[in-house]
Amino acid sequence: MDFFSARELVTQTGYAVDMWPLVIINELVDNAIDACEEADVPPTITVLADAAGITIADNGPGLPESTIEGILDFNVRTSSREMYVALDRGAQGNAGKCLVAMPYVIDPEHGRLVIVAKGIEHAIVCKVDAITQQPLVDHRTRHVTDEGGTTVRMEWAPSKDADGKAIWPFGADCFPETKGSMLRPSIRDLAMVLFTGYATFNPHLSLSVRWFGERLKFAATNLTWEKWKPNKPTSPHWYELRHLERLAGCYIALDRQRDEDRTVAAFLAEFDGLTGSAKRKLVTDETGLDRTKLSELADQSGFKRDVMARLLASMQKHSRPIKPPRLGTIGKDHFCTRFEQLGCEADKLQYAKRANIDNGLPYVVESAFAWYGEQGEGRRRVLLAGANWSPRIANPFRSFGSSGEGLDTILSEQRATADKPIVFAIHAAHPRIEYTDRGKTALVLNSEEEGADDES
């Protein structure tokens, strides 16, 4: 029952109900782009918002049925993907379950989730058994024409106010097509910033949005853009002991379900730098784990920590650390194109990049800034902030540690406040993005001072 009331979903998502349209967009677009990248397809995403729902369609390989079944199994709390220390956009393991439960919470009578993939339409209606308080999942399928990709639609009953304007069921103030003010941006305004963020942080993305009557379109600027893909093997150097234990635990649980028991060597093959058998043998010989089953690394009281620590140390010793540029950079040219589309004088854009390694973890931070010019007087600041190529609903760089200082403080010192006619973007690529909250509104940052490689 962690998902079937507004209060519980607010806790799970980290956002109040009126912000949920943005949560839906953020999660579904993240997953859509990740799926396309995993299939080596430049993503083409279409978003449609109307009175009765939000639809996100992609050109990926199509969501497998097993994934849909996994999302609908409320006995399993998180997905295995969350266990990896990887550069994917999503990685909130229970996001799928939140999206399945959300239609029921916002519209118990008519709410439903419709997924079309691989020629099958899945109509999913979740309710709660009033007696047992257990989720009741009504999952109906029918064959439809396979048009490729995946389409996900969150549906509710359409309704209008006295003036005939569409109202969404996310709270009284949530008029989807209304433009807001500087002090109180509307959902529409925030969604437009979110879409712009996706287009700004993803040079390979073609994005088309229909927001009631309004259209927004971004063409990809680089279809062959290279970055660290979500399904690429992860580096042992990105793991601490607790992460490795979590991942190993996940595999052991999965093997039990399948009546399998993989070896440590097979587990090692999952990691960057250890996919070759010679390297794996070096690790298993060094740790004495040749032909050992992964499950033997744990007993009833948990993992054998000394063995796991030796294993991790050996994995790190025999694999090369990943250098920051391999994560991928967005680049000044792409920022210029996007900022120009926003009406800035992009040829005068200011751009800076810092590539660094902190505690063995590589990362790249990029930032761009431009003024709208004299013509833009009266416009207000657009702030695009994101991590791992996903824009965040709220600025995730809001706090830098114990000092309480954050990005807003610095922007304020730099006179780049919300009332100024400017566009400011900041993006960080990092294999172990950690947030202090479920809403991903505050990144965990290291306030310790050290040098880096700067390019501006």
Added chain:
Amino acid sequence: MKASDITAVTKTVTKKWAKQIKREERNSRAALNRREYLYSDRVCQSDVAWPAIKKAYWKASSGGTLPAHARQIYYAAREEIRAATGREVDSKYFTQNLLPRCMNEHAETAGWLVAYDPRGNFIEPHTAKTLPIGTIAVAEYLDEIGAHESTDIAIESVALTYPTCGPTNRISAVLFIEKEGFHPLFKAVKLAERYDLAIMSTKGQSTVAARRLVDNLCAENGGIQLLVLHDFDKWGLSIAENLTEVSWQAEESNRVRYEFQNKINVIDLGLRLEDVKKWNLEAERVRFKGSVQSSATKEEREFLKSNRRVELNAFTSGDFIKWIEGKLKKHGIKKVVPDDAVLEQAYRRSLQGALVNAQIRALADEAQQAASEAKVPKNLAAKIRRGLSENSGRRWDQVLADMAEQWVEKNQD
């Protein structure tokens, strides 16, 4: 991820804006100049460097006929760059940044021979041949290796040892050391000879020439092993990597001066914290700045960040050799013994040489007798001077040798 990096990029991109808005806050008329202030007309040195460098290389290399030193090109280009930008170009920035970047960006520079100062030496075992690690010297050495063939024994040559050139059948591995001062010690203990090691060094970080040499000799596929010895400090930890692959920082800023053709067969034997503890080596104080190579363990990182480093010099000579030999044995570095086919050829060749030598010795006695009885030409010095005046590039003993040859031809019958 460091908060300081978020702060740094934010301040960098908003710097001009912040300055201008603060001016406007002090003086509202300043708003009229916002455009001029934000978008200055300052000319970037990199924007005007290429035409200047092109001309400068032509001048410094005498129309492309001779190699030109990077600093010679700098002197030839700096005036034009100063005229275009109004600012003096820094020599280090020019030679290490502007020049390599322009050469990477313009294909027509492919045939340019730009020299940088030699830094360090490469010493062959047995021949004791010392190669300065400089652009030209390395190019010539590699050409020599490429052109070498094992030819039949010449009658004049009575050496019974097997002739080699370069690593084939001779060198077990290249031992790279980041310091120069250990060569007398290595010589005293015959380290190179006892393990058939080529010893190589550079002063500090590796040069383009050092990388080229390593690339050609120590390729993973068919080359010999490269062993790297270094201090335990932040620079030392990155030496093996910098010597064997292009750094991502250079790639990012397009400063790559040498592209590796091969994956390098490298073993990092450098000093690590566990060696420091085991050999009870003393650390020295050094101000730590920047970041540590990610291959360092957490404990090593903490050690280095506490403003300490340990140099190879901290070893006593005896311990240093013991330590190195321990590492060499651990990695199976042994004296070279060629394969059976080469050994058979070498044996037959030596036998042939020994037989020839026996006859040469007999002939030599006769020749010595004949030579002692022969008359020395009159005015020998004048004849040699005449020979030298006909060809001043020759040496006196070459002219003398010609005269001896002529005498033999004349008196043979």
